[in-house]
Amino acid sequence: MTATATSANTAPVRIDLAIPEVFPALLKASETIGSLGLDKKLHHLIHLRASQxxxxxxxxxMHLREAREDGETQDRLDRLIVxxxxxxxxxxxxxxxxxxxxLTELDHKTDYASLRGRLRASFSDxxxxxxxATIGMINLWNRIQVSAH
Known part of the structure; x- marks a missing residue:
């Protein structure tokens, strides 16, 4: 067996099969978060940046496709990383x-207070x-998906 071969011992865990009650709950949470009125384009930018x-x-x-479908421009998508x-x-x-x-790259040196101040210049609590919640949810979905790599 080669180093890259997958055995039953190293195969990804299918969470949807191992604990099937979790995915419907996560989908319901995602739906609830999605109904909070966050701008669709911003929602896509957040999902895409965290996934990157x-x-x-x-x-x-998936998030590139969804962003384009909701009218996001390719120029902005190309420059999201910068x-x-x-x-x-x-x-x-x-x-x-x-x-x-x-919230995606946790660092104990991050000044969350100044980031919240910056947010409050444009957003309500x-x-x-x-x-x-959107950031937390996409990070959860990313981690579940990455665990199958």
């Missing part, structure tokens, strides 16, 4: 993307809650 950071190729491909260095994104989007990165 997490290295989830399946999710990147969002902080270009003028393609509004200040509100940049604040949300900074929050996305901070309810909207910040929706952003936070």
């Amino acid at each position: 950071i997490n290295g989830c190729a399946f999710c990147v491909k 969002w902080a260095h270009v003028n393609d994104f509004s200040e509100a989007e940049k604040a949300a993307l900074a929050w996305t990165e901070a 309810k909207e910040i809650g929706a952003l936070t």
Whole structure:
């Protein structure tokens, strides 16, 4: 057997089969979060950026397609990875993307208070809650998908 061969011992766990009650609950949570009124384009940018950071190729491909379907431009999608260095994104989007990165790549040195201040310049507490829940949910989905790599 080669080093890359998969045995029953190293095969990915099919969470949908091993604990089937989890996926319907996660889908319901995703649906609830999606109903909180977050702008669709921002929702897609958050999902895509977190998926890029997490290295989830399946999710990147899916979120690119969904973003395009909802009218996101290819130019902005191409520059999402360098969002902080270009003028393609509004200040509100940049604040949300900074929050996305901070909650995706946890670092004890992150100044969450200043990030929340930046968010509050554009979003209500309810909207910040929706952003936070959206980021948490995509990170969960990414980790489940990446665990099958």
